[in-house]
Amino acid sequence: MKVGYLGPSGSFTHNAALKSFPNEDLLPFANITEVIKSYEEGLVDYAIVPVENSIEGSVHETSDYLFHQADIEAVVEIIQPIKQQLMATDSQKSIEKIFSHPQAIAQGKKFVKENYPDAKIELTASTAYAARFVAQNPNQPYAAIAPDAAAREYGLTVVAKDIQEIEENYTRFWVLGHEAQPIPLTQIDSKISLAFTLPDNLPGALYKALSVFAWRGIDLTKIESRPLKTVLGEYFFIIDFENHKEELVGYALEELSSLGIAYKILGQYDVYRI
Amino acid sequence: MKVGYLGPSGSFTHNAALKSFPNEDLLPFANITEVIKSYEEGLVDYAIVPVENSIEGSVHETSDYLFHQADIEAVVEIIQPIKQQLMATDSQKSIEKIFSHPQAIAQGKKFVKENYPDAKIELTASTAYAARFVAQNPNQPYAAIAPDAAAREYGLTVVAKDIQEIEENYTRFWVLGHEAQPIPLTQIDSKISLAFTLPDNLPGALYKALSVFAWRGIDLTKIESRPLKTVLGEYFFIIDFENHKEELVGYALEELSSLGIAYKILGQYDVYRI
Secondary structure, three states: OEEEEEOOOOOHHHHHHHHHOOOOEEEEEOOHHHHHHHHHOOOOOEEEEEEEEOOOEEOHHHHHHHHHOOOOEEEEEEEEEOOOEEEEOOOOOOOOEEEEOHHHHHHOHHHHHHHOOOOEEEEOOOHHHHHHHHHHOOOOOEEEEEOHHHHHHHOOEEEEOOOOOOOOOEEEEEEEEOOOOOOOOEEEEEEEEEEEEOOOOOOOHHHHHHHHHHOOOOOEEEEEEEEOOOOOOOEEEEEEEEOOOHHHHHHHHHHHHHOOOEEEEEEEEEEEEO | OEEEEEOOOOOHHHHHHHHHOOOOEEEEEOOHHHHHHHHHOOOOOEEEEEEEEOOOEEOHHHHHHHHHOOOOEEEEEEEEEOOOEEEEOOOOOOOOEEEEOHHHHHHOHHHHHHHOOOOEEEEOOOHHHHHHHHHHOOOOOEEEEEOHHHHHHHOOEEEEOOOOOOOOOEEEEEEEEOOOOOOOOEEEEEEEEEEEEOOOOOOOHHHHHHHHHHOOOOOEEEEEEEEOOOOOOOEEEEEEEEOOOHHHHHHHHHHHHHOOOEEEEEEEEEEEEO
16 A cells, blocks of 8 residues: 655654554655645555644645645544754764754744854755755754654754753644544544635624534534635634534534535544554 | 834835835844844834735734733734735846745745746745845846845846736734824724633633624634644634724623633734725
């Protein structure tokens, strides 16, 4: 079986893929859209992408693409703790430039400010790219902020361990596909993610949409608004809720439709923890 | 009077600052946090930062800083149409690398894919930095995606005009300070932005928080959740609502407090359009 993931090798998504599909053929893709497209084009059987980080928030590229374009659903969710390492080549004594993805830079901001106040920060498309670039330029005073897996993958030495600002740092990953798949991890929950738009002619429409769930005691675990990309002030909404009472959830969705609220199910998935 | 803005010269925020404070002393700062700090440290009388784009969504650095750290409020909102230009030095015949801010890159993605499929994309901290960097390297095959103002500021030539994907592209800017200020633009609305957290012991707490406004017919124009940066699944919420019925708004806020919902007013402002 083939599984696409947000690469390159050594990325956090790669680690999530290794832990959930240890015996399958894992293929890296350059960005989130390419990962999802690889599934749509039949190149892979499942596609793994990040969806939310506990500090930086939602990964908009994932939710926007799933809402606007994709015909694919999350069938598994994986929660992974995120730890960031500062790494450089073995011979490197001074660090003048630090490369990483904007989210990892944000997570290591405090450490860098205290320990390398004069270092220049350079943004890269992923933490793993940063590690690879540093490995490819061993004679430059460069370092990268990236996961352990990237240090192993590109032969770098960890200069400072676990530099992330907040200990409680987790990322949610979605396995996209059409059928749930047994995963060798511990299951901790079961959820549904839904995107919906509100009809113009329904005053207090968002409140009514949420009523549908509140009346039935269905717990929302997340709500988010994203621009519809039409005019300023027009949004679609994403809600996550517990899928513990399947019959009640069915009624809630029927009632949403009868209110004239159009929705798209982004995923119905068991949640696992690494 | 001194007004700080998200620089450098030639940025969209610079243009918003010029239009709203045409006769004042405008000072650029390197990032959003520095702009807000310049106000907190008494270096400026007002600070102007972007808060939301109609395509890319909220500017999290602004709302997170205002919620977590700042003691400052939005007193004016400015809505500005965003148009992106591809620009290079006059002598440049080939374009192999395109520099810009991630949001501008996203907005020009389709144009770049169709017209410069082989160009490498390099991310910069702002569109204006991209323009300045391209101007500083006239012998390289470089181009930048940036606003007209940046082409003027750094002497670049617009190679392709209005390359943004969607015509309806607007950004909201906030003028932060302590007192409303007359602005030489057309006023179109009056709003309040509020951030709140929900008490653990209140089932259906988000629903109840929204009820406070829905019952009174106070129209929400936006709702958003942001991670509290504690554990995954803990959020604070930002709502924008129309400030047309001041007495009702007062009662709504009292009721929020009596439900045990802690809130912070991020801004109470008239909205102007460029």
